[in-house]
Each structure stands twice: as structure tokens, then as C-alpha cells.
Amino acid sequence: xxxxxxxxxxxxxxxxxxPFAFTRARAADGKVVMASWGGGGARMWRDTFAAxxxxxxxxxxxxxxxxxxxxAIAAAQGRPQHNVIIAASYQAANLSRRGLxxxxxxxxxxxxxHIPQQYWIRNAEGKLLGMPIYFIYYGIAFNETxxxxxxxxxxxxxxxxxxRDQISITRPxxxxxxxxxxxxxxxxxxxxxxxxxxxxxxxxAKNAISVYTSMASLQQQLSRGEVTAAPFYSxxxxxxxxxGQSDVNITLPREGGLVLSxxxxxxxxxxxxxxxxxxLNACIAPEKQVSAAQSGYLPLATNVALPDALERELGMxxxxxxxxxxxxxxYTIAADLEQRIRLVEQILDRxx
Amino acid sequence: MGLSPATRIIAILLxxxxxxxxxxVIGASFSPRAVLAFPPPGFSWRWYLEFLGSPAWLAAFxxxxxxxxxxxxxTTVIAVLAALALDRAPARLRxxxxxxxxxxxxxPHAAIGIAFLGxxxxxxxxxxxxxxxxxxxxxxxxxxxxxxAVSLRQIDRSLTEAATILGAEPRQxxxxxxxxxxxxxxxxxxxxxxxxSFDEVTVTMFLIGPEFTTLPVSIYTxxxxxxxxxxxxxxxxxxxxxxxxVLLIDRLVGLRIFIDIEEEGxxxxx
Numbered sequence: 214x215x216x217x218x219x220x221x222x223x224x225x226x227x228x229x230x231x232p233f234a235f236t237r238a239r240a241a242d243g244k245v246v247m248a249s250w251g252g253g254g255a256r257m258w259r260d261t262f263a264a265x266x267x268x269x270x271x272x273x274x275x276x277x278x279x280x281x282x283x284x285a286i287a288a289a290q291g292r293p294q295h296n297v298i299i300a301a302s303y304q305a306a307n308l309s310r311r312g313l314x315x316x317x318x319x320x321x322x323x324x325x326x327h328i329p330q331q332y333w334i335r336n337a338e339g340k341l342l343g344m345p346i347y348f349i350y351y352g353i354a355f356n357e358t359x360x361x362x363x364x365x366x367x368x369x370x371x372x373x374x375x376x377r378d379q380i381s382i383t384r385p386x387x388x389x390x391x392x393x394x395x396x397x398x399x400x401x402x403x404x405x406x407x408x409x410x411x412x413x414x415x416x417x418a419k420n421a422i423s424v425y426t427s428m429a430s431l432q433q434q435l436s437r438g439e440v441t442a443a444p445f446y447s448x449x450x451x452x453x454x455x456x457g458q459s460d461v462n463i464t465l466p467r468e469g470g471l472v473l474s475x476x477x478x479x480x481x482x483x484x485x486x487x488x489x490x491x492x493l494n495a496c497i498a499p500e501k502q503v504s505a506a507q508s509g510y511l512p513l514a515t516n517v518a519l520p521d522a523l524e525r526e527l528g529m530x531x532x533x534x535x536x537x538x539x540x541x542x543x544y545t546i547a548a549d550l551e552q553r554i555r556l557v558e559q560i561l562d563r564x565x
Numbered sequence: 566m567g568l569s570p571a572t573r574i575i576a577i578l579l580x581x582x583x584x585x586x587x588x589x590v591i592g593a594s595f596s597p598r599a600v601l602a603f604p605p606p607g608f609s610w611r612w613y614l615e616f617l618g619s620p621a622w623l624a625a626f627x628x629x630x631x632x633x634x635x636x637x638x639x640t641t642v643i644a645v646l647a648a649l650a651l652d653r654a655p656a657r658l659r660x661x662x663x664x665x666x667x668x669x670x671x672x673p674h675a676a677i678g679i680a681f682l683g684x685x686x687x688x689x690x691x692x693x694x695x696x697x698x699x700x701x702x703x704x705x706x707x708x709x710x711x712x713x714a715v716s717l718r719q720i721d722r723s724l725t726e727a728a729t730i731l732g733a734e735p736r737q738x739x740x741x742x743x744x745x746x747x748x749x750x751x752x753x754x755x756x757x758x759x760x761x762s763f764d765e766v767t768v769t770m771f772l773i774g775p776e777f778t779t780l781p782v783s784i785y786t787x788x789x790x791x792x793x794x795x796x797x798x799x800x801x802x803x804x805x806x807x808x809x810x811v812l813l814i815d816r817l818v819g820l821r822i823f824i825d826i827e828e829e830g831x832x833x834x835x
Contacts, residue, residue, distance in 0.1 A: 246775045251783065252790030255621075277775035278621070278786045288682060294692045294774045429792035436600045436792075456599025456793065 244485055245274040245492045248282035248295040252428075253452060253508060258299070261504040266495050272488045286313050286480045296483035297492055302334050303390040305342045305476045306547035309334075314478040316340035321490060324497040327514040331540050332474055342544075343478035344493040347502065347510040350538045351391055351471035354431075354445035354463045356438050362464040365442060368399055370466075372416030379441035380420040381434055385561065388414070389553035390546050392444055395471045395539075404541035407553065411560060417444075418564035435461045446473065448509025451526065465529075465537060472540035474513060587804055594797035601794050612798035622783065622799065629763055629780040632694070636701040637709075637758035643702075644709035644754050645747065648717045649739075663714070667707045677704070678771035685772060692774020700768050705758040712757065716750025717743075752818070 247263065249255045255278045263274040277295060279285045283304035286293055291313070300308065308314045316336055319325060322344055325333065334342040353365040359379070364370060371380055382388060396417075397403060397410030423440060425431035428449050434440045436458050450463040477496060479489045495501075502512040506519055511527075511534060524530050529537075546553070568576070589603045594612055596605035616622050647666065651659045669677065681700045682691065690696040720743065728738040744751075766781040773782050784796055814820065 248775070250790050251786030252788075252793075254790055275775055278778070278783065279773070280770060280782075280786050280789060288771065290686065292686055292689075292691075427789045429788045429790065432600055432792040436602075453599060458598055458600050 243272060243488060245272055245297055245488050246295045247274070247276050247297040247299070247492070248279050248285050249276050249299050250282065251278040251280075254299075254510075257505060257508040257510070261501055261508070262492075262496050265501065266492055270488075270491060270495070272491065274492065283308055287311070289480070291482045293480035293483045296479060296485055296489040298478055298480060299346065299475055300478060301390075302345070302474045302476050302543040303546050303550070305478050306334060306336075306544040307550055308478065308480075309336050309342050309544070310547055312481065314342060314480055315483075315486070316342060317490075322494060324494040327497055327516045329513070329515060329535075332472070332513045334474075334476055334543055336544060343476045344496060345474050345476050345513050346496055347505050348472050348474040348513055348540075349446045349448040349510060350465065350534060351395065351444055351473055352447055352463045352465045353442055354435055354450050354461060355442040356435050356440070357460050357462050359438055359441040362462065365464050366467055368396070368466045368468055369413070371420060371442070371444070372413065374420070376420045376441060378420065378422040380417065381423045381425050381431055381440040381443040382418060382421045383431075383444070384424055384426060385554045385557040388561075389550065389557045390543070391471060391473065392417070393553060393557055394541055394546060395444075398539060398541070399468050404543075404545045407556075411556070414557070415560050415564050418561050421564070424561075432458075432461075447511075447527075451509040469537040469539060472535075472538045474540060474543075475510070590797050591801045591804065594794050594801045596794050596797075599791075599793045601792055601797060612793065612795045613802070615795050616798045616802065622780075622795075625778050625780045625783040626799075628694070628777060632698055632701055632779065633759045633763040635698060636705050636762040637755045639698075640702055640705040640709035640758045641713070641751055641754040644706065644713045645744075645751065647710060648714045648750075649743075651714070652717055663710070666710045669704050670707050674704075674767035678768040681768060682771040691772060693777050697769055697772050697777065697779065700772055701762045701765060704765060704768060705761050708757040708761050709754040712753035713747065713750040716747050716753075720746045 245263075245266070247258065249258050255276055258276045263276050266272065267274040282295070282298040283300045285295065286298055286308055298314075305314060309316065316338070317340060319341065322341060325341070325344065328345050332345045332348070334345065336342060353368070353371065355362070355365060370376070382392065393407050393410045393414050394404050395410070396413040397407040400409035400413055402409035423434060425434060425443065428446070431440075431443055431445060432449065432453055435443065435445075436453070438460075445463065447463055450461055453461055477493045479486060479493070483489065497514050499512075499514070499517045502514055502517040503519060503523075506512055506517075506523055511531065512519070517531075519527075519531055527534065592605055593601045593603045595608050595610070596602050597607040597609035597611060598605075647662070651662050654662070677700070681696070685691040685696040685699070688696075690699070724746070725738050725742055728742045729735070733741065764781060765779070766785055769779050770782050770785065773779065778786075780799070784799065788796055811820070
């Protein structure tokens with residue numbers, strides 16, 4: 214079969230033009246498209262927040278699962294496909310420093326009045342980065358067949374040589390904003406002065422046999438007894454126990470833990486900002502917060518009364534949880550996040 | 566010639582070890598608890614019901630299947646056209662073209678994903694079916710082209726010449742002699758392209774959107790947060806579907822078509 218050169222060139226030119234024929238309009242107005250992590254969290258967002266909001270407001274609301282919502286916004290480079298994202302507070306602060314999310318006044322977020330100011334995330338100009346929505350606390354998760362809660366009455370127990378090769382720690386991406394910050398606080402420093410936390414992090418890292426790469430990874434390791442303990446998220450353990458895995462538990466050492474708060478933000482350049490803002494304000498409704506607490510996400514808002522059964526499951530009242538856990542200034546942490554991550558990587562290298 | 570006892574033992578061990586991961590995945594999918602465990606501590610259909618009752622999971626599965634079928638067909642058509650065009654091309658041109666076609670094998674998929682993200686974002690095609698399809702076409706091209714090109718080179722040229730001498734027009738020689746003899750290569754191209762596209766996650770992760778995602782990306786997103794056995798249930802369903810597909814292909818066209826490239830190339834069509 215003979216292929217004429219002109220036919221080949223014509224065909225190639227047609228193929229190159231084809232993408233432009235399919236250029237479509239971006240997301241239509243009048244919708245909320247939210248980026249969320251997958252798994253149980255996304256399911257909770259659909260059932261607890263998105264569906265009721267759509268029913269009440271008539272605004273079509275979609276929850277799209279992505280590996281990391283803040284990474285999705287960073288990758289979009291000002292052309293976001295989502296107009297709402299859920300992010301850890303330090304991630305939102307990082308996006309704000311890079312100019313990728315909107316900022317707001319208190320007038321834009323009237324529902325904020327129910328949330329104590331210590332949980333508000335502000336940028337350098339004093340503007341708000343979004344709606345703080347809920348939190349989990351950072352404690353020490355452990356396998357109950359290999360250890361007891363009293364073994365971890367203090368965070369310093371993680372450095373005890375008896376736990377050598379029995380601890381797991383998270384990746385530097387989270388170790389830097391969470392563990393290093395907490396250890397700094399425990400040793401006389403704070404979110405700005407992290408050096409006091411370095412020796413403690415090195416001590417804990419020396420006992421670590423693994424660096425877990427996902428929630429699921431550590432859930433498996435703890436459940437199977439491959440590791441004895443790890444700094445971890447309260448909500449994850451609560452759901453694991455609810456799902457029948459009663460061998461794992463979490464304890465809050467006497468020094469307290471860390472408030473890992475999450476925030477709803479609106480990416481810059483997103484469509485339908487009004488609908489997104491309406492969604493942000495609607496998510497603080499008490500009944501939705503109680504429902505989220507059933508999935509392990511504790512309310513930051515003070516106008517929410519948790520059922521007694523839920524507080525019994527937590528092992529303490531919400532007032533105790535808030536009192537015993539520290540909420541750092543995440544914007545300060547995000548200021549030099551890359552340097553902190555590199556520092557943590559060096560600490561891990563030294564510990565090996 | 567009989568097998569030695571050592572060879573028999575190795576063969577038996579392989580027959581036991583090779584399907585072991587499948588058995589473990591299928592077993593773990595029936596666990597009633599929220600973590601993967603084998604042997605499972607009980608029996609439950611819970612995770613199958615979760616998968617089959619979830620519009621999100623089913624949509625991702627359907628979108629993956631559609632992308633894979635379209636990518637397989639389109640890349641195979643392009644591969645056949647390319648192989649035919651390059652078969653008689655000068656060696657230098659063929660070598661350069663084949664290098665370009667096989668180039669996606671040389672680059673890390675993360676780099677390809679970032680490149681596609683930038684390009685598709687510029688065209689406002691990111692996050693949809695067309696963008697993901699375009700990426701899959703590029704990724705599947707090497708796996709589609711190779712079996713077709715190899716199959717084409719093994720066809721005896723005298724068969725085409727004989728057809729021409731006996732009065733067949735070039736189009737008839739192509740459709741009635743060459744393409745039937747290319748069947749093994751085309752079948753292999755379709756199969757490999759389908760598998761590559763269906764399993765693709767690294768590049769696709771950069772290109773999904775709120776209204777479009779694929780099953781492998783959904784699985785990856787899910788296991789970041791949950792270690793529950795729904796992923797094992799999904800894998801078991803895919804194993805079952807694959808086994809069914811293999812039996813169907815064997816019934817319709819025979820599995821020899823995938824391995825007998827040389828023999829098919831030497832035989833004239835009926």
C-alpha cells in the first residue's frame with residue numbers, strides 16, 4: 214500500500230487540530246465542586262455536608278476525591294477545577310503564601326463567630342484563609358496486645374530504648390509541621406522556635422522501624438502488630454475501632470497533644486465564589502458537626518453538643534479535648550516549611 | 566522425555582506460588598473487619614456490597630473500561646497504519662519514527678504526567694475524558710506498535726506479490742492478505758493496550774478532574790486514607806472479569822492467536 218506524503222501531512226495536521234475542536238468551557242456557574250481526600254472522609258463529606266447543602270440551597274454540590282486537595286490546587290496553577298478544598302491548616306497556610314487561595318474578612322464568614330479565635334488561620338495582613346471546619350488530635354496510637362496506655366503516659370516514652378524498632382513515624386512532609394512543632398513546644402520552644410524539638414525528634418526517629426506513607430499503611434502495621442506505637446490521628450483510630458479492630462487504641466499523654474485542624478478554602482480563580490462561600494458558612498451548622506464527629510472529626514465550633522456516647526468513646530469531654538491539645542500558628546509554620554522538611558530529612562538521616 | 570524430580574518439584578512450587586497473591590486477595594476480600602487480613606477472621610459480603618452499591622466506584626470502573634477500550638482500538642489502528650507506512654520506509658526514517666513511537670518508555674511517568682498537565686491545562690482539556698484519553702494513547706503507543714510491527718515483518722512478502730500478480734488491487738491485497746495475517750499482532754496490540762490503559766495510574770493522577778476519574782486512581786486515593794478490604798473486593802471482581810474475558814476470547818478466537826505469531830505469518834489465508 215502506498216502512502217502519499219501529502220496524505221500523511223494532511224492527516225497529521227488534522228490530528229494536531231483535533232484537541233482544539235474539543236476545547237470545552239470550564240465548570241459552569243452555580244455549582245460547588247469540592248476536592249477532598251478519598252476513603253471514609255469523602256464519604257462523610259458527601260453524606261453529611263454536600264447532600265444536605267444541595268437539598269437546602271438547590272446548589273449542585275459535588276465532592277471529588279483526589280490524592281491530595283492542596284496538591285491539586287498547586288498543580289492547577291491558577292486554573293482550579295474545584296471551587297472548595299479541604300486542607301490541613303498548614304497546607305492552607307502554605308497555599309496562601311503562594312497566592313493560590315482566597316482570603317476573607319469576618320464579614321464574609323459570619324458562621325466563624327462560633328469558632329474560638331485561636332483556631333482561625335490568618336495571613337500576614339490579618340485576612341482569614343477560610344472556614345476552620347473540624348479537627349482531630351495528635352496522640353500516640355498503640356497496639357493493645359503489645360503495650361498499654363500507661364506505657365505512653367509521656368511523649369518522651371517514644372524515645373525510650375525499650376521501644377527500639379517498634380515505633381513508626383510519618384513522612385517528613387508531615388513530620389515537620391506536626392511532630393517537630395509539638396516536640397519543640399514540649400521542650401520550651403514553640404512553632405517559631407523549633408530547635409528545642411530537634412533532639413527529641415532524633416530520639417524518636419532512632420526507635421522508628423518504619424516511616425508510614427499513608428493512613429492505611431500505619432493502620433495495617435498497627436493492626437498486625439508490625440509496630441507497637443506511633444504518633445497518629447485520633448479520628449483514624451476511632452474509625453478503626455468502630456470497624457472492629459479493637460486491638461489498636463490511642464492515648465493522649467499528660468503533656469497534651471496537637472490540634473490538627475482542617476479548613477475549607479476557596480482557590481483563587483475558581484468559578485462561582487458565591488456558591489462556594491455559601492457552602493463554607495453552611496458547614497458549621499451544629500447538626501452537621503455532630504454528624505462529622507461520628508466519623509472522628511471533632512467540632513471546633515463551641516455551639517455543638519456531642520452525644521454522651523460519643524464523648525464516652527473519646528474518653529473525655531470536648532472541653533477536655535480542647536483544653537489538653539495545643540493549636541499552633543500554622544501560618545508561622547508554613548513560612549519556612551521547605552526548610553523544616555529538609556531539617557527533618559537530615560534528622561532522619563542522622564538517626565539511621 | 567520425562568521431567569526430573571527436581572524439575573517436577575520446581576514446577577509444582579511455581580504452580581502453587583504464582584496464584585497465591587490472587588488467593589490471598591480474594592480471601593481477604595471476605596473479611597468482616599475494616600482492615601485487610603488473611604486468613605480473614607470471618608465471612609462477609611460487606612465489601613462487595615460497598616463496591617457494587619457505590620455510584621462513585623462503579624463510575625470510576627466504567628470510565629476506566631471505556632478509556633481502555635477506546636485507547637486500545639485507537640492505538641491499534643494507529644499502530645497498524647504506522648507499521649504499514651514504515652514497513653517500506655528507508656531504514657533511517659523507520660528507525661527515527663520507531664524511536665519516537667517508543668519514546669514514552671524512556672521517560673518517568675511522573676515527568677510525562679507533569680508535561681501533560683501543563684499542555685492540557687493550556688488547552689483547557691484537563692480533568693476530562695479527552696485529556697486522559699490523549700495521555701493514554703501516547704502511553705499505549707509503544708505497546709501497540711511493537712507486536713504489530715513484529716507481526717508485519719514476519720509476513721512472507723511473496724504472498725502479497727502473488728496476490729498483486731493474480732490481479733488484486735493494492736487495497737484488496739491489504740484487506741484480504743495482509744490484515745488477516747496481521748491478526749495475531751493486532752490481537753496482541755489490543756490486549757496490551759487495554760491492559761496498559763486500564764492499569765495506568767501515575768500519569769492519570771495528574772489529569773483527573775471532578776467529573777472524571779479512573780478506577781486505579783480511585784483505588785490509590787482510597788488507600789491513602791483507608792486500609793479497608795473494599796480494594797480487595799474490587800480486585801476480586803476484576804480477577805473474575807479477567808478470567809471470564811480470557812475464557813470468552815478463547816471460545817471466540819482461541820488463545821493461540823496471542824502466541825502463534827510466527828506460525829500465522831507463514832500460513833496463507835483461506
